[in-house]
Amino acid sequence: MSQPISVLTPTPCKECPLRQRDIFRDRSPSDVAFIQEFKTNEFFYQPNQTILFENAKSDQLFTMLSGWAFRFKTLEDGRRQIINYVLPGDLMGLQASLSAPMTHGVDTLTECVLCVFQREKLWDLFSGHPQLGFDVTWLAAREESTLDEFLLSIGRRTALERLAYLLWFLFDKAKGIGLVKNNRLEMPMRQGHLADTLGLSLVHTNKTLQKLREKGSIQLNDRYLTIIDEQSLMRLAHVETKIPNSRPLI
Amino acid sequence: MSQPISVLTPTPCKECPLRQRDIFRDRSPSDVAFIQEFKTNEFFYQPNQTILFENAKSDQLFTMLSGWAFRFKTLEDGRRQIINYVLPGDLMGLQASLSAPMTHGVDTLTECVLCVFQREKLWDLFSGHPQLGFDVTWLAAREESTLDEFLLSIGRRTALERLAYLLWFLFDKAKGIGLVKNNRLEMPMRQGHLADTLGLSLVHTNKTLQKLREKGSIQLNDRYLTIIDEQSLMRLAHVETKIPNSRPLI
DNA sequence: CGTTCCCTTGAGACCGCTCAAAGACCGTGG
DNA sequence: CCACGGTCTTTGAGCGGTCTCAAGGGAACG
Numbered sequence: 001m002s003q004p005i006s007v008l009t010p011t012p013c014k015e016c017p018l019r020q021r022d023i024f025r026d027r028s029p030s031d032v033a034f035i036q037e038f039k040t041n042e043f044f045y046q047p048n049q050t051i052l053f054e055n056a057k058s059d060q061l062f063t064m065l066s067g068w069a070f071r072f073k074t075l076e077d078g079r080r081q082i083i084n085y086v087l088p089g090d091l092m093g094l095q096a097s098l099s100a101p102m103t104h105g106v107d108t109l110t111e112c113v114l115c116v117f118q119r120e121k122l123w124d125l126f127s128g129h130p131q132l133g134f135d136v137t138w139l140a141a142r143e144e145s146t147l148d149e150f151l152l153s154i155g156r157r158t159a160l161e162r163l164a165y166l167l168w169f170l171f172d173k174a175k176g177i178g179l180v181k182n183n184r185l186e187m188p189m190r191q192g193h194l195a196d197t198l199g200l201s202l203v204h205t206n207k208t209l210q211k212l213r214e215k216g217s218i219q220l221n222d223r224y225l226t227i228i229d230e231q232s233l234m235r236l237a238h239v240e241t242k243i244p245n246s247r248p249l250i
Numbered sequence: 251m252s253q254p255i256s257v258l259t260p261t262p263c264k265e266c267p268l269r270q271r272d273i274f275r276d277r278s279p280s281d282v283a284f285i286q287e288f289k290t291n292e293f294f295y296q297p298n299q300t301i302l303f304e305n306a307k308s309d310q311l312f313t314m315l316s317g318w319a320f321r322f323k324t325l326e327d328g329r330r331q332i333i334n335y336v337l338p339g340d341l342m343g344l345q346a347s348l349s350a351p352m353t354h355g356v357d358t359l360t361e362c363v364l365c366v367f368q369r370e371k372l373w374d375l376f377s378g379h380p381q382l383g384f385d386v387t388w389l390a391a392r393e394e395s396t397l398d399e400f401l402l403s404i405g406r407r408t409a410l411e412r413l414a415y416l417l418w419f420l421f422d423k424a425k426g427i428g429l430v431k432n433n434r435l436e437m438p439m440r441q442g443h444l445a446d447t448l449g450l451s452l453v454h455t456n457k458t459l460q461k462l463r464e465k466g467s468i469q470l471n472d473r474y475l476t477i478i479d480e481q482s483l484m485r486l487a488h489v490e491t492k493i494p495n496s497r498p499l500i
Numbered sequence: 501c502g503t504t505c506c507c508t509t510g511a512g513a514c515c516g517c518t519c520a521a522a523g524a525c526c527g528t529g530g
Numbered sequence: 531c532c533a534c535g536g537t538c539t540t541t542g543a544g545c546g547g548t549c550t551c552a553a554g555g556g557a558a559c560g
Contacts, residue, residue, distance in 0.1 A: 140390035155449030199405030
């Protein structure tokens with residue numbers, strides 16, 4: 001299990017390529033300066049490396065700068081549940097910074113670049129920069145409502161609806177950060193990851209994927225996802241509340 | 251659909267009966283004073299009333315003072331997923347205070363007494379009382395890790411494991427706030443609620459409940475739950491990470 | 501050119517679902 | 531005091547969605 005390497009010339013926060021996107025809210029110069037100070041390092045990970053270990057303590061929290069990763073939990077016998085995917089702009093490791101050891105792990109899917117923050121400075125963030133504290137809470141609350149929706153999915157949607165929902169969700173989220181080009185999204189995960197996200201077996205996920213393709217809602221081959229008819233996909237998935245994408249970046 | 255009534259003589263925060271319990275962390279007098287000011291009202295609800303409406307805006311957030319409620323989401327065709335239960339000391343409505351309309355509803359199970367806070371003062375909380383801001387985040391992060399565990403449950407645990415987990419979880423949580431007396435917990439929810447929490451049908455939930463009883467792990471009748479053999483229940487449920495109960499109260 | 505990883509397909513088993521009905525409990529009104 | 535309706539629990543029967551097991555095919559890579 002190899003280690004990440006530190007990036008020699010980290011991106012300065014005020015030139016952060018993510019922050020340029022209008023999906024991320026504006027920040028005061030003083031808040032950006034604090035974030036810069038808060039950021040102690042920049043890490044580069046290979047695909048299939050572990051960023052955060054299940055049940056281990058961590059002194060760091062991270063913002064994904066580029067790449068895909070996923071959060072997951074496992075049972076001792078190996079059953080795995082993928083909780084959510086981590087895309088550029090997402091914060092992770094907050095939980096471990098606030099209290100106990102991590103109750104979930106995070107693994108990379110692609111090469112990833114991460115901003116590294118030190119947990120001990122988190123208190124300075126709340127006390128000295130309340131807007132940032134507010135934003136951390138905002139992000140946590142938003143993650144929570146995403147998980148609410150996933151629970152509804154796994155608990156009450158059929159396999160086909162679930163898959164439709166997941167693909168729509170990922171496509172929509174990726175679109176917000178500019179990962180969708182020509183209506184095509186490169187999805188680095190395997191069908192096994194989708195299965196572990198949906199609470200389905202690999203085989204049934206594959207068969208459900210076929211059905212979605214036959215219906216003409218999506219196209220997915222060679223790692224590339226295209227949504228052919230978004231309206232019908234959303235109807236199939238019972239998407240009811242589209243959360244606006246605009247959000248803070250830390 | 252009737253309305254809650256305002257309690258005529260609300261409990262003063264510094265005499266809050268919950269705050270006396272050692273499970274809730276100590277607070278500085280100045281923070282308690284702010285919470286007192288933040289609290290604009292105290293509501294009383296009957297069983298089966300709605301506290302927060304799905305898809306509606308809300309200007310309030312609440313702390314449960316006494317009683318049981320549950321958070322849920324529904325699909326248009328009526329399928330319902332219960333996300334989590336709300337017990338004394340739990341904060342709710344944060345999401346609506348931060349951004350969009352509520353993406354989930356909250357209904358009472360029993361009579362409930364709630365502290366009511368005004369959303370517009372939330373910013374004062376973060377800017378003037380960073381410890382409280384930190385604690386709000388802490389609560390959000392903890393709810394998130396609860397949902398992670400529920401996702402693992404519904405996605406990867408069998409019906410029996412899921413039910414075992416849920417009963418253990420509720421019992422343990424209720425114990426922390428003194429609701430368990432003589433190893434007995436009064437559980438106000440119906441089997442239909444359990445089913446909608448577990449992502450199972452009512453009938454199958456009933457049959458799974460029988461199995462748990464036959465195994466001698468639990469006793470559940472007349473609304474009262476007793477855990478006979480906690481170790482074996484935890485083993486059955488694959489409980490791996492017991493999150494410590496100590497937490498902040500707002 | 502063999503190995504490995506991943507996707508695909510088929511067959512059969514089983515877990516959990518729906519439909520249906522009966523029993524238990526409770527509050528209300530005659 | 532009993533009859534009645536409503537809500538909740540329990541049980542049985544049969545169906546089907548999803549699972550596991552198994553094997554074949556394709557693409558990437560050393």
